Amino acid sequence: MFTDRTVSISDFKKNPASVLRAADQHPVAVMSHNKPAFYMVEPKLFEAMLEEISDHELRQTVLARLAEKAHAIEVDIDQI
Numbered sequence: 001m002f003t004d005r006t007v008s009i010s011d012f013k014k015n016p017a018s019v020l021r022a023a024d025q026h027p028v029a030v031m032s033h034n035k036p037a038f039y040m041v042e043p044k045l046f047e048a049m050l051e052e053i054s055d056h057e058l059r060q061t062v063l064a065r066l067a068e069k070a071h072a073i074e075v076d077i078d079q080i
Contacts, residue, residue: 001036003027009037016040 005028007019012030019028019040027045029036041049 001029003029003039005029006031006036008032012040 003026005023005026007028007030009030009032012019019030020042023040023042025042025045028040030038030040
């Protein structure tokens, strides 16, 4: 589990807004049968997570392209 804040799915269904307020901007694992069914996060945290994923993917692309540097063609920017 990726958070220390949990709520049962039954309690979540009763009042999702109160769960969000009580979370105080932290992720919450919504539990079903003692297993995480899903995580609730605020939009700001979700956006930060997507940005992190994007940065990781970009890093992988850069590393892959650097590995192919031997096949690169040198160009003169003034000739373009």
